[in-house]
Amino acid sequence: MSYEPTEEFQRAEKAKARELRKSRWWQNRIASSPCYYCGVRLTAKEATMDHIVPVCQGGTSTKGNVVPACKACNTAKKDRSAAEWALEQAVQPLAVAAELHHVGDDAQQQ
Numbered sequence: 081m082s083y084e085p086t087e088e089f090q091r092a093e094k095a096k097a098r099e100l101r102k103s104r105w106w107q108n109r110i111a112s113s114p115c116y117y118c119g120v121r122l123t124a125k126e127a128t129m130d131h132i133v134p135v136c137q138g139g140t141s142t143k144g145n146v147v148p149a150c151k152a153c154n155t156a157k158k159d160r161s162a163a164e165w166a167l168e169q170a171v172q173p174l175a176v177a178a179e180l181h182h183v184g185d186d187a188q189q190q
């Protein structure tokens with residue numbers, strides 16, 4: 081993707097995101113919705129705001145472009161768009177994720 085938004089645009093959208101995070105709409109959203117990516121239940125404290133199309137790719141801080149995400153997903157996704165990230169995830173065999181999950185269970189038993 082060659083489109084690069086200006087510094088001013090990114091600053092403005094990040095400021096808008098901060099405002100949106102304080103809004104009642106967002107509070108309701110995170111209270112009623114799980115992580116957009118993995119479906120884990122979120123508490124208000126755990127929920128992060130993720131831009132489906134990141135600001136650095138020209139995404140805006142509007143209700144249609146922000147979703148609640150857990151910290152792990154937000155960190156893993158970084159500055160990729162949701163579509164790019166989904167593609168990348170699809171490449172990873174589900175068996176790997178299941179195996180990792182299993183290891184976690186074993187560790188807890190010991």
Ligand SMILES: [Zn+2]
Binds near residue numbers: 120149150
């Ligand atoms: Zn998640």
